[in-house]
Amino acid sequence: MKRKMEVSELIFKIIAYVLLIVFAVMCVYPFFYAIGSAFSSNEAVLQGKVILWPMGVQGEAFKYAFNRNMFWVNYANTLFLAFVGTIWCLIYSILGAYALSKKRLLGRHGFNFFLVFTMWFAAGIVPQYLNYQATGNIMASIAGKSNWQQIDLKWLVVLAMGMNATNIILLRNSFEGVPSEIEEAARIDGATEMQILTKVYIPMSKATIATVALFFGISRWNGYFWAMRVMPERNYSWPVQVYIRDFIDKNTGLIHPLDTSESGWRNPFSGESVVYSMVILAIIPILVIYPFIQKYFAKGVNMGGVKE
């Protein structure tokens, strides 16, 4: 039976629909604006004629961005960081979370505290920098170089950054949810600890592992600050985010107002269009995996209790 809708309900529904649609459009609009502007002429961009569709269409800016060799070198660096960095973080997180999920682990509360404490207190930017410097120097001396700025700091970024205690706790909680009977059965069948982890626990926590992997991957892909901080001058080791920001600083009027009084509109395309092209290229991988995260990430938020 269909209930008659009251006026107050109708009004509320209308408001809900309208505001949700407005907010959703606001959330995606900047990206469409970037696409439109990337293919618009210099004049159209700086005069603010672009609203959604490209004005005075040109493809030069995109071509220019596409032909920057350093952009692709840095893009490859980011791919490397996202791939190797995620795998590294996953390896130690899964191993650690598995051990922490076991009630028979002695000093379990101590280890948990050790992990959770890093969520409460961080030393700060300056000591963290000194620490990266010190560990970088150790890595350099292993590689036979005299200081950390002479080695490829990509490995420092891979090993030392992207830590996330929340992700480990997420994994731990998921492992705790695996019934212990299955583990015992596997043990009776003669499975080793490692086999129990890889053959029982990992397959049974696939969803959580996928979520955590995507969280790690996205934070790696998006990482900017520390990569910039530890290698400010060495552009061939940069991730692509640092490259884009550097390009913005040097070639656009986004930070310091551009002086158009002399150059006028002589350039066929503006530096901004190049930046938008780079932004588009840089977010493609995120957009590609986005539908897959979509399925999982509600879990990540609803982890709720990080109970001891």
Added chain:
Amino acid sequence: MFKLKCDDFLIYDEATGTYSMSAEQQVRDQTERNRWKTTGLTILKDWRLYLMLVPMMLVYLLWKYMPMYELIAVFKDTSGTGDVLDKAWTGLTNFRTIISGPEAPTFWKAFRNTFALSFYNLLFGFPMPIILALFFNEVRSNILRSVLQVCVYLPKFMSTVVITTLTLALFRAQPIGSGNPGIVSRFLLLLAGNNTEFKDAIANGLLFSPRYFRTLYVVTELWEHAGYDSIVFFAAVIAVSPTSYEAAQIDGAGKMAQMRYVVLPGILSTVVIMLIMKIGGLLSVGYEKVYLLLYESNTISNYEVADIVATYANAKGDAIGMAAEMMNNLMGMVLVLGANAVARKASDVSLY
């Protein structure tokens, strides 16, 4: 003869006048020994489990706990070169410098800015996801709701560089010579009317105006996080049992009454917990974004309102900066732990 009162573990032998260990105590000693033995054996038997912990512990020790060890420099005289450990202790001198010494004005300004940014963020950023969740609950079509959700979650997954680039673009300053400010700035120009001060701020780039920086920061934070943060509230809203709605309807409750007496009580515990947790995070502002918007600190005009403790410490780069951030983070920790204790009292849920 004096007899010790220790029957529970010693037995006094009248004949020889000696004490001997009671049977219970012998058993107890044996179990104690056994306990250590079994403990040792369990560790040995489970050595693989402990080995699995090693990589994680090592990573955390090296790159999370070693920086905390570097904080020793805060209590040392760091002038000149050489190993920090060999330097003279100076006690709390560095803290005195930032709290009441020559650095006090800059530090307290940064501290105020940190607090103000996150406070406004909480004030406006907290209700928004709840409202979104309530609205999502009204959308009956699953497809439409999914589409809308995909749209509003999207900004959360973009890098800070992309977010700030787009923010800078939409609110771009007017180029010198000819040209127009960014597209959203132009829209705001329509609303500005005769407010010349606002118009000037738009022309010079809203983000760089000390007056509007905080507003804009909060708006971009809302844009970035509100959608994603609504997930947890939406989960709470759809968890409200349909029978409660039906019962309310039978009692003649209209939409607003249902909202007031069914939905809100249903999600109240989630709201309280999230609020407490947000309050706990008040002193941890995402410094990457502020850094990217602030840019070259003191040369830019929004420096007065945008310089937070983290960027201040980063710019200082010395023991004073360390002391500043350490103080901020310690206060942050007190807030987090306090919030958690309150949450534990208020309900059964606690995050740690």
